[in-house]
Amino acid sequence: MSAEPPVHVPTETVVPTETVVPTETVVPTETVVPTEVLVPLRWSDMDAYGHVNNTQFLRLLEDARVAALSRWFPEGLALLERGILVVRHEIEYRAQLDYRPEPVAIDLWVTRIGGAGYDLGYVVRDPHGVGTGTVYAVAETSMALFDFATNAPRRATALERDCLAAQLGGPAPLRKRR
DSSP states (O other), X not given: OOOOOOEEOOSSOOEEEEEEOTTOOEEEEEEXXXXXXXXXXXXXXXXXXSBBOXXXXXXXXXXXXXXXXXXXXXXXXXXXXXXXXXXXXXXXXXXXXXXXXXXXXXXXXXXXXXXXXXXXXXXXXXXXTSTTOEEEEEEXXXXXXXXXXXXXXXXXXXXXXXXXXXXXXOOOOOSOOX
């Protein structure tokens, strides 16, 4: 973790929206307000240093992702039953998160849509009215659509693509990219 001061988010996080064209090239168009999910912390999230352990951040992202997918898709969590897998996580820790009874806010949005998968961007931060607006982590997850019956990747349906496109924004604000 760097010694940089905590990053603060504005009152409303706005992410540039992009449009997916058939070649999967993205073209910025307007802005999208990310979906905010409040995720409670658990006492067991703490490590020996008294702050939320780095591995627990992946659970926080998962909780937010499941809640957002149920909002984004008209079928709710049936998408999970059809098959979806996490294939990659990238996370930058920006500040220590100490256990507290108040939840963290996780802003998330779609950063890329492909034929058989998509990427999600996240900002883990203090909710409005709690703390000082500190950003604790920025992350991105790659998801693959998967058919468990055939044990193979599957293509996104038109409805899935439309639902994802409604949440499409710019890249996750990671400081260092490969």
